[in-house]
Amino acid sequence: MADAIPGPAARRRGRRRAGEDTREPLLAAARAEFAARGFEGATVRRIAERAGVDAAMVNHWFGGKEQLFVAALDFPVDISTILDRVLPGDRDELGARIVRTFLTVWDTTGGAPLGTLIRSVASHESAARLMREFVATALAQRIVRPVAPDRHEMRAALCGTQIIGLGMIRYVLRLEPIASATHDEVVTAVAPTLQRYLTGPLD
Amino acid sequence: MADAIPGPAARRRGRRRAGEDTREPLLAAARAEFAARGFEGATVRRIAERAGVDAAMVNHWFGGKEQLFVAALDFPVDISTILDRVLPGDRDELGARIVRTFLTVWDTTGGAPLGTLIRSVASHESAARLMREFVATALAQRIVRPVAPDRHEMRAALCGTQIIGLGMIRYVLRLEPIASATHDEVVTAVAPTLQRYLTGPLD
Numbered sequence: 086m087a088d089a090i091p092g093p094a095a096r097r098r099g100r101r102r103a104g105e106d107t108r109e110p111l112l113a114a115a116r117a118e119f120a121a122r123g124f125e126g127a128t129v130r131r132i133a134e135r136a137g138v139d140a141a142m143v144n145h146w147f148g149g150k151e152q153l154f155v156a157a158l159d160f161p162v163d164i165s166t167i168l169d170r171v172l173p174g175d176r177d178e179l180g181a182r183i184v185r186t187f188l189t190v191w192d193t194t195g196g197a198p199l200g201t202l203i204r205s206v207a208s209h210e211s212a213a214r215l216m217r218e219f220v221a222t223a224l225a226q227r228i229v230r231p232v233a234p235d236r237h238e239m240r241a242a243l244c245g246t247q248i249i250g251l252g253m254i255r256y257v258l259r260l261e262p263i264a265s266a267t268h269d270e271v272v273t274a275v276a277p278t279l280q281r282y283l284t285g286p287l288d
Numbered sequence: 289m290a291d292a293i294p295g296p297a298a299r300r301r302g303r304r305r306a307g308e309d310t311r312e313p314l315l316a317a318a319r320a321e322f323a324a325r326g327f328e329g330a331t332v333r334r335i336a337e338r339a340g341v342d343a344a345m346v347n348h349w350f351g352g353k354e355q356l357f358v359a360a361l362d363f364p365v366d367i368s369t370i371l372d373r374v375l376p377g378d379r380d381e382l383g384a385r386i387v388r389t390f391l392t393v394w395d396t397t398g399g400a401p402l403g404t405l406i407r408s409v410a411s412h413e414s415a416a417r418l419m420r421e422f423v424a425t426a427l428a429q430r431i432v433r434p435v436a437p438d439r440h441e442m443r444a445a446l447c448g449t450q451i452i453g454l455g456m457i458r459y460v461l462r463l464e465p466i467a468s469a470t471h472d473e474v475v476t477a478v479a480p481t482l483q484r485y486l487t488g489p490l491d
Contacts, residue, residue, distance in 0.1 A: 259420075
């Protein structure tokens, strides 16, 4: 990992390798602050204060508040990578890009972190709240609203039902034939669902 | 619902059949033990001890640990009740009947047992296996196959993704606007998805 900027402990003792002991405290503080205040309410400054770390370390380690939020969720990729893969392209293919990106991201991990995430969400209201915030910000505001401003929160939540359920069946339950289906097979079957939730009629 | 067993009032009046007052304590103890230790960790002996009941009563009432687990999952209705609600009627309305039945069943519980179920499935391979078997038998064989013999396992698994995801979002994450949506709103939005998975083209 990068080790450019010394953390407070390093400054105190003057011999620790740079910054490494500031990342985990930031993550722990971020989980607590996002859970307590939500994504909008939490501030980088306050998270850094709680961690006893300079606020510049958030950018150093994570690149910004959104990336810190996703890191706090233990996603295998950061949100800007997801958005870069999902957003560019034809509006009518957005559903397909979401499904394909989801499969690409989670296939690389074998799905274990998704099991952990779902367990957390089902066990802890604070994790559930983080996930709600993720859907409300990343999915509803960044992905759905630009293509479908009307009822974008309902559309995002509907997309959420299909995506999280696909994750449960493929990676957690490992139910066949979906567990072993190719990306093309899953995209062909599921993308029309997302596309209708995104841009189709809901009533 | 599934309630052929006389309640406490009947017992007080002396109409109790042998052993009936051991079933509910076993279920309560099983829920506590499965929740605390997961499916693998919980033992029939310990469950029986917690219930203050002879361990042989587990086989008597449930047939074994797996069946006890399914009973402890606390499906608010039994499978034959679900099938009675879902199967009769127009083939083209099957998706709508599934969504409406799912909402009716889980709304009565406030969704807490669904959270327990999802946590178990995400934590324990044996619980996941039980759930796979449930989908493979109840959903694929009993509901999907009669209306769509071709690719009925894929169709059932796809239905599973949408149903379990709807449950996660509405009852576990409690994400708005789906958490508070009326049954009609959810059915209108989601039933076409299930109907396509059941009887539509998948490629």
